[in-house]
Amino acid sequence: MTSADAIVIGGGLVGAAIAFGLQRRGVRALMLDEGDIAFRAARGNFGLVWVQSKGVEMPPYAQWTWQSAQGWEQLASELTDLTGLRLDYRRPGGIEIFLSDDEMTEKAERMELLCRHAPHVDYRILERRALGNMVPGLGPDVVGGCYSSTDGHVNPLALLRALHAGFQLLGGTIRSGEKVLEIQQRSHGFQVRTASQSFDCEQVVVACGLGTPALAQQVGLQVPVRPQRGQNLITERMRPFLDLPLSGIRQTAEGSVQLGESKEEVGFDDGTTAACQARIASRAVQTFPHLRHARIVRAWGALRVMSPDGAPIYARSETCPGAYAATCHSGVTLAAAHIQSLAAAIAKGGLPSETSGLGPERFEHVPSV
Numbered sequence: 001m002t003s004a005d006a007i008v009i010g011g012g013l014v015g016a017a018i019a020f021g022l023q024r025r026g027v028r029a030l031m032l033d034e035g036d037i038a039f040r041a042a043r044g045n046f047g048l049v050w051v052q053s054k055g056v057e058m059p060p061y062a063q064w065t066w067q068s069a070q071g072w073e074q075l076a077s078e079l080t081d082l083t084g085l086r087l088d089y090r091r092p093g094g095i096e097i098f099l100s101d102d103e104m105t106e107k108a109e110r111m112e113l114l115c116r117h118a119p120h121v122d123y124r125i126l127e128r129r130a131l132g133n134m135v136p137g138l139g140p141d142v143v144g145g146c147y148s149s150t151d152g153h154v155n156p157l158a159l160l161r162a163l164h165a166g167f168q169l170l171g172g173t174i175r176s177g178e179k180v181l182e183i184q185q186r187s188h189g190f191q192v193r194t195a196s197q198s199f200d201c202e203q204v205v206v207a208c209g210l211g212t213p214a215l216a217q218q219v220g221l222q223v224p225v226r227p228q229r230g231q232n233l234i235t236e237r238m239r240p241f242l243d244l245p246l247s248g249i250r251q252t253a254e255g256s257v258q259l260g261e262s263k264e265e266v267g268f269d270d271g272t273t274a275a276c277q278a279r280i281a282s283r284a285v286q287t288f289p290h291l292r293h294a295r296i297v298r299a300w301g302a303l304r305v306m307s308p309d310g311a312p313i314y315a316r317s318e319t320c321p322g323a324y325a326a327t328c329h330s331g332v333t334l335a336a337a338h339i340q341s342l343a344a345a346i347a348k349g350g351l352p353s354e355t356s357g358l359g360p361e362r363f364e365h366v367p368s369v
């Protein structure tokens with residue numbers, strides 16, 4: 001396949017969701033992905049479908065996140081019905097744990113701020129005793145938590161696999177090992193060039209994570225994102241003890257416990273460090289003392305795709321009509337909105353009204369990174 005109605009550059013969570021959404025609407029889509037040597041947040045994330053901390057100072061982001069979380073149940077069933085793959089999506093609510101009064105006060109203030117413009121995000125700040133009734137096995141250092149019924153979690157690798165499989169089952173084409181080097185505007189549409197060949201399309205969507213700024217620039221879009229590293233630890237499989245996800249600790253459907261939540265500004269280094277892992281493990285053991293006996297079986301670092309204000313960026317090119325860019329650091333949570341509203345709007349030649357306020361023009365005075 002060397003031509004398509006739309007080419008989506010990037011086969012991570014954002015690109016795959018948009019490509020799936022386009023194909024589902026009858027747009028003949030081709031997904032070009034660099035492959036294993038690229039930085040790929042989609043293969044190293046935590047799997048939360050998380051609402052309670054998103055868009056505190058940015059109403060459109062809070063609303064977009066909420067909308068996506070509401071669409072997740074339908075997305076999970078649709079992908080499973082189509083592909084036969086289990087995503088292990090559950091929405092039992094989620095909790096952010098506090099190990100100090102300061103953490104609790106700060107979060108309470110932030111949630112109050114969030115709910116001024118997003119009153120539908122239900123939450124409860126729980127003192128230690130109430131939290132203990134909900135989550136057994138907490139350590140003495142836990143002072144409380146913030147519970148929100150809007151949160152959930154999923155197996156993020158299964159999600160990516162299902163998006164790829166579903167896209168292909170609907171007739172979409174994936175070309176892996178195709179790093180896009182150049183996008184050229186033609187009299188009708190675009191030519192997209194990789195090291196091995198060129199592809200033609202009417203529409204092009206640049207959604208390749210940390211590779212986005214360089215390619216988006218070629219179609220007149222400034223998309224300032226930077227890498228931010230997060231490290232993860234996985235324990236051996238354990239008896240079920242945690243029914244709902246915490247912001248940095250979740251028990252997977254298989255029984256292993258995923259620990260994370262670090263944020264490091266280390267450029268394009270996706271390695272791991274003993275110091276950071278020790279901090280993650282120590283917080284986990286403070287939260288659940290019985291985890292001190294758990295063996296860690298796997299650890300990795302992965303790079304978030306982070307904009308200057310942490311919110312997503314959606315752009316439609318004025319100078320190259322038909323070209324778009326999309327990026328975010330919550331691609332699991334936003335997958336439903338990307339498939340439903342974003343892809344629907346791109347298929348019609350626009351962006352959804354919900355994403356106004358999430359364009360790159362908000363960074364005009366921020367130096368590019």
Ligand SMILES: Cc1cc2nc3c(=O)[nH]c(=O)nc-3n(C[C@H](O)[C@H](O)[C@H](O)COP(=O)(O)OP(=O)(O)OC[C@H]3O[C@@H](n4cnc5c(N)ncnc54)[C@H](O)[C@@H]3O)c2cc1C
Binds near residue numbers: 305
């Ligand atoms: C540690 C960590 C924890 C996270 N936890 C969560 C979470 O709990 N919940 C949540 O919602 N989100 C989470 N995220 C964020 C989520 O993983 C990302 O938002 C999402 O993966 C971004 O998707 P993407 O497609 O933009 O980028 P990526 O997933 O990085 O994919 C980019 C893709 O583009 C391809 N590519 C790059 N350059 C080119 C090129 N020139 N040509 C062709 N292809 C190219 C790469 O091969 C890659 O497959 C987390 C991220 C990290 C790192």
